Amino acid sequence: MAKYLLLKHYRGAPAAVNDVPMDQWTPEEVSAHLQYMQDFATRLEGTGEFVDGKALSPEGTFVRYDGEGRPPVTDGPFAETKDLIAGWMVIDVETYERALELAGELSAAPGAGGKPIHEWLEVRPFMVEPPTVTE
């Protein structure tokens, strides 16, 4: 098995096909979307492929070290930041092809007009443990 991160971007990914901001949807469409995400996670738990899923608040702060004895410097949030992560799902699947298949299904979550959003999700493999037998 291999673990993959399915990464959902607020910004930074290419534009979705059904690209209407969520606050322009009907309340029912919002509910249907959230239900789809919930059902998707539940179904993956049922297939033994779900590891974790979380959403992130869009408000982020940049922080850096500023020298001995000084408090860290903060900056932002930057409204113009190109890439913004909305959330993720971690799956544990048999093959890379299966990871792509699931990402495709997640991208079909319904949006405006009850139609699939076709949003771009980023699929990233996790680093694995090194094998014992190497020679």
Added chain:
Amino acid sequence: MNESLLRELVPAVIGVLVRRGADFAAAEDAVQDALVEAVRVWPEDPPRDPKGWLVTVAWRKFLDAARADVSRRHREARVEDEPAPGPAGAVDDTLQLYFLCAHPSLTPASAVALTLRAVGGLTTRQIAQAYLVPEATMAQRISRAKRTVSGVRLDRPGDVATVLRVLYLVFNEGYSGDVDLAAEAIRLTRRLAARIDHEEVAGLLALMLLHHARRPARTGPDGRLVPLAEQDRGLWDTRLIAEGVEVLQAALGRDRLGEFQAQAAVAALHADAPTAEETDWVQIVEWYDELVRLTGSPVARLNRAVAVGEADGPRAGLAALAGLDPALPRHTAVTAYLHERDGDLATAARLYAEAARTAPSLPERDHLTRQAARLNARLRD
């Protein structure tokens, strides 16, 4: 209470329940429940006959579950009407479970999970922790696996190669959680070797023992990967090496070579060298020739190229890489190493850095990054 003793009993107790008429999935669940109760009760009140105790409690759990399940009413009546079980007969329940849990209809990950639970006697929680997934996810994986093999009869021997692949996966692709999966794989392979007289079972056991023997030397105190040539051989477990060599020699003596015996032979030659410089690379190349002949595996050919580089020089090693797909895992790292041996430090540094970018694991990435950094520093001087 000795937990490993308790776990030893699990497959045999499942076998008893199955012969009494329980289906495998229900029997396996009932034995898990009995295990939980044993862990609770035995420390205060240890039974005189642990196996008898487990059979009694598991059978009661099975009947309770069957009664609770309304849809199973008819089956329950049938089961309770059945006569008491006769003598165990010639069927080795534990051996049959190895085959069932590695059944070819299962995906590798399902077979691994089911084997660890039904043959290894680990709890779902322990298996989930070992593979870094939530317990609910692992529970589903196991119950799906049980459904997949529900129609398989327990009384036919299967292909031992499928069992060996599963045990090899547990050993080689294990994670480092609370459960020592390498030790667990060795335990399960030892028990299999005690039940079935097969040269490749012995070959796999030898392979595991010989690699496990090096474990204390394989990582530095800071967790970094220590390559074979740089390992402190004084840290190798000589008792495990002696056992591995003995098991391997007995297997090779039967003159039916297989891939695990050939891999174990390579490991034995490394184990036999007092220093890296004294390694018998010529013989190692010969074993890789056998391995390539047996498997045709590109990974075996890649490893063979490393051995050729040591036996006949780096140019010969680079020539041995010809025809291999450069996208093969670790191909770039091997190429970098051979170029360094050949004195082409600039090419080696560039390839080490490239290999680091595509390394599948953190320890390998860090190791390759250090190699690139080391060569770049020398190139600057």
